[in-house]
Amino acid sequence: MHLGTLAHTRVAPLVVLVGFALIAGSASVWSTPDPAIADCDRLAASPNDAVAGRAGVAFENLDGERAQEACRKARGVDPGNARLAFQLGRAQQKLGNYTEALALFEEARSGDYRLADVAIGILYDHGLGVPQDYGRALEHYNRAAEAGIGVGLSNVADFYAEGLGVEQDDAKALALFQKAAGAGYAPAYGKIANLLADTHMQGDDTRPVIDAYLAAAAQGIGFADSELGQFYRDGRFGLPADPLAARAHFEAAITAGDEWAALHLAELLVFGRDRARRDRARAAELLAGSAETGAPPLRATALALLAEIALQRKGEEKQAASLIDQALALQPENAVAHAALAELLLRTRDFQGADAALAKAIEAAPDWAPYHLRRAGVQDELHQAEAAATLRASADKAAQGAGLLPR
DSSP states (O other): OOOGGGSOOSOOHHHHHHHGGGOOOOOOOOOOOOHHHHHHHHHHOOTTOTTOOSOOOOGGGOOHHHHHHHHHHHHHHOTTOHHHHHHHHHHHHHTTOHHHHHHHHHHHHHTTOTHHHHHHHHHHHHTSSSOOOHHHHHHHHHHHHHTTOHHHHHHHHHHHHHTSSSOOOHHHHHHHHHHHHHTTOTHHHHHHHHHHHHHOOTTSOSHHHHHHHHHHHHTTOHHHHHHHHHHHHHTOTTOOOOHHHHHHHHHHHHHTTOTTHHHHHHHHHHHOSOGGGOOHHHHHHHHHHHHHSSOHHHHHHHHHHHHHHHHTSTTOHHHHHHHHHHHHHHOTTOHHHHHHHHHHHHHTTOHHHHHHHHHHHHHHOTTBHHHHHHHHHHHHHTTOHHHHHHHHHHHHHOSBOGGGSOO
């Protein structure tokens, strides 16, 4: 199913809040025996403070209430410590107290804790407790970038890559992402790879794209392995179609924590060309966890794939229908759910209904070859030979999913 474009968007504030834990670089000094300050550091330190000498706490794992309590106590011991103000700000942000967070980040910035400029920029970038203002966000990101902070450089690059408040400029974005990577901000490696892939033109050398994803994967960027798996699955960017290599990269991506990789692997295990290597039981196991947790697109896609598995077994149409209903309730435009609905409707020879469902799937995921081929088969049943031929030609031209087409 068409999963790739769902996985790596920038726009959702929740994603940015998770990403906020990936701020890199600062000028702080980490040396104190005081237990109150040590508790604040343990519960609220940024994992990417370059001088920290410790792992820090990812934003999604931060316990806002405990961190708030600890950092308030720490500030009682050392009220002028800018790092502690920043860390208390992280706790307040996690609790949704954006006004308090902004005041603390401003205090930290006044104390020359440059990482705070990124935090302030994120609030303005996504309108968290303040009106959304790309100009002010970019101003703060630039301050951090000028201080050599990797995430600041990366966020400025995002603005140029997307044309947010500035003229869109891929070359400038790439240069800034490369500087961010050089400053130690690991996520920039993935951004470099995505930008090179997105701007690649037919006839261009594919090696820089592959090398960039390999470099990102070496930095532990899970989605890089997931992308490489898709390239091997379909034989894209100059790589051979190799389902074993695809599976190895999907497994590596799962290990690295990419939440979509389990769905890519499950899809390969259910629909892969090599029938001898199909494994519905393992696929269902991979999908079960994703169906219960995560963002709605992830859950909806997992539920729809579970419905596809159910439809491959006799007598489970009712279970499949329930799974499809759940998927569409979570995300009405989910392409995988509409494709599963089409498969269910074919069980009752409702070709018109199946065709309409596949039309919606193609509308949501126009580059996914299997949907075009499935709809061609339905058009055959409707005795529409010309439409079927057009859809088969579309399947041949579609950019993704070739490795899941029948031979």
